Amino acid sequence: MSFINSMITPDWKKFIPGLILCALFAFVVMNIHHxxxxxxxxxxxxxxxxxxxxxxxxxxxxxxxxxxxxxxxxNLGKLNKALAAVHGRVGQRWKWATFLYxxxxxxxxxxxxxxxxxxRNTIGIPKVFLPGxxxxxxxxxxxxxxxxxxxxxxxxVKVGGTGLVLTAFFIFGTALTVMYVAKxxxxxxxxxxxxxxxxxxxxxxxxxxxxxxxxxKPLEMAYAIGTIxxxxxxxxxxxxxxxQWLHVSQPQFGAWAAIAILNTAQxxxxxxxxxxxxRNTAVLINAARIMLIPFIVMYTVWFYGLKDVGKESTGVxxxxxNKFPVFILGFFALVLLNSLDISAFGGPRxxxxxxxxMNAVYKWFFALGFAGIGLSISIDDMKKxxxxxxxxxSGAATAKMLLGLIAVMIIGTELLKVTGGH
Amino acid sequence: MKENTAGCLSSEKREDIxxxxxxxxxxxxxxxxxxxxxxxxxxxxxxx
Numbered sequence: 001m002s003f004i005n006s007m008i009t010p011d012w013k014k015f016i017p018g019l020i021l022c023a024l025f026a027f028v029v030m031n032i033h034h035x036x037x038x039x040x041x042x043x044x045x046x047x048x049x050x051x052x053x054x055x056x057x058x059x060x061x062x063x064x065x066x067x068x069x070x071x072x073x074x075n076l077g078k079l080n081k082a083l084a085a086v087h088g089r090v091g092q093r094w095k096w097a098t099f100l101y102x103x104x105x106x107x108x109x110x111x112x113x114x115x116x117x118x119x120r121n122t123i124g125i126p127k128v129f130l131p132g133x134x135x136x137x138x139x140x141x142x143x144x145x146x147x148x149x150x151x152x153x154x155x156x157v158k159v160g161g162t163g164l165v166l167t168a169f170f171i172f173g174t175a176l177t178v179m180y181v182a183k184x185x186x187x188x189x190x191x192x193x194x195x196x197x198x199x200x201x202x203x204x205x206x207x208x209x210x211x212x213x214x215x216x217k218p219l220e221m222a223y224a225i226g227t228i229x230x231x232x233x234x235x236x237x238x239x240x241x242x243x244q245w246l247h248v249s250q251p252q253f254g255a256w257a258a259i260a261i262l263n264t265a266q267x268x269x270x271x272x273x274x275x276x277x278x279r280n281t282a283v284l285i286n287a288a289r290i291m292l293i294p295f296i297v298m299y300t301v302w303f304y305g306l307k308d309v310g311k312e313s314t315g316v317x318x319x320x321x322n323k324f325p326v327f328i329l330g331f332f333a334l335v336l337l338n339s340l341d342i343s344a345f346g347g348p349r350x351x352x353x354x355x356x357x358m359n360a361v362y363k364w365f366f367a368l369g370f371a372g373i374g375l376s377i378s379i380d381d382m383k384k385x386x387x388x389x390x391x392x393x394s395g396a397a398t399a400k401m402l403l404g405l406i407a408v409m410i411i412g413t414e415l416l417k418v419t420g421g422h
Numbered sequence: 423m424k425e426n427t428a429g430c431l432s433s434e435k436r437e438d439i440x441x442x443x444x445x446x447x448x449x450x451x452x453x454x455x456x457x458x459x460x461x462x463x464x465x466x467x468x469x470x
Contacts (some may be wrong), residue, residue, distance in 0.1 A: 006436070007439060007440070009436075027467070030467070030468070031467075031469060031470050034468045034469075034470070035470050092436050095440055138437040138440075138441065139441075139444075141437060141440075141441030141442045142440075142442075142444040142445045142448070144441075145441055145442065145445035146445055146448060154467060170443040194425070214451065283467060322432075325434075325438060326435060326439060327437070327438035327439075327441040327442055329442070330441065330442040330445050330446075334445075334449075344453075345453075352456055352457060353456060354449065354452040354453045354456050355452070356456060356460060357451075357452035357455075357456035357460045358448055358452045358459070359456070359458035360459065360460045360462075360463040360464045361448050361452075361459065363463075364463055364467070365444075
């Protein structure tokens with residue numbers, strides 16, 4: 001009974017208006033995204049169909065293998081279906097949809113984030129909605145758990161292992177640099193400690209986890225969180241375009257974003273924006289990196305030599321237990337189920353199976369979470385990022401982003417690509 | 423004070439456990455009615 005009580009806050013009703021607002025916003029945007037995607041696919045189909053028909057005719061004349069022809073005919077079937085979805089005919093064009101969806105990457109992630117920021121900072125959000133908007137952001141977590149059906153253990157070992165080594169190097173390197181420079185420049189242990197942990201790993205979660213250890217003041221926490229969110233927001237909008245410009249492959253982008261973008265929700269948003277393969281890699285590396293949070297807390301304790309801090313809260317086992325992100329166990333449980341290849345669960349691409357059905361749901365959780373992020377980004381809060389600590393924190397985060405790009409370019413695509421098994 | 427706080431979960435932990443509960447519910451529904459779950463989230467929720 002006490003567990004159930006601890007799961008529900010007594011003032012839960014205050015979250016309802018904001019949650020409804022996020023749900024409505026997500027619903028409208030997902031429908032616009034769906035409309036754009038449908039017309040963009042039809043536009044592509046309209047151009048490709050005559051070419052494929054011509055190719056089939058050529059291959060038939062040359063007496064090509066049946067296998068090749070079947071593949072082309074399957075592709076033709078899909079394209080005809082895409083064209084039929086808008087009741088279009090070959091030759092008809094919907095260039096506006098291709099321009100918005102492909103060229104501008106105007107997908108549900110961008111619409112929710114940019115639209116949310118515009119709404120929040122122009123029309124404004126009445127106070128009654130704010131608690132619910134805040135609680136919508138963590139709805140990304142069930143989406144991440146459900147994404148577990150996209151992976152098998154070989155992916156976890158290959159991509160997760162590479163990602164773990166990569167992120168561990170960057171996390172502890174950045175944290176050490178920020179803490180060292182902050183200490184040298186006379187920034188307080190509280191602000192230096194949480195900024196180091198925050199720019200090293202997972203932003204806000206790490207700041208919240210480290211704050212009690214370094215006894216950071218609420219204002220220092222606001223500075224550090226403001227810095228992390230400001231940098232994350234900038235990267236969220238810059239990186240997908242930078243990645244495209246530099247021809248970074250999707251798996252490489254997923255790994256790069258996992259190194260550079262500190263906040264889980266912003267990372268998933270940027271990677272989802274870039275593409276499915278980028279998102280798959282980013283989610284897996286994120287799962288690996290957030291497991292490092294307890295260790296960054298212990299690292300901060302070691303760096304600042306906080307031996308006098310209450311033993312109860314900083315013991316190794318207690319730190320791991322208290323700071324471990326439990327939801328990630330759900331993600332790994334689904335990876336395990338998918339790896340066991342149990343026919344009753346099927347796979348994300350096997351129609352009519354439970355995992356196929358689950359695969360249809362995760363985007364809606366993401367949409368709710370992204371609505372929460374967009375609507376909660378306030379320019380006024382961003383201004384709270386604090387002076388010298390902001391310069392050190394954002395300087396280290398920029399350096400991490402650039403070095404991360406070099407690292408993923410050296411590693412290449414193959415080692416970072418998620419196969420997903422069946 | 424200690425006794426009162428011992429049973430309380432931090433908001434982070436509460437979020438994590440809710441995430442697992444929601445994912446389990448989705449799994450449960452997907453096991454019993456995969457087509458319905460798929461159609462709701464891939465078809466019925468898109469009205470335009």
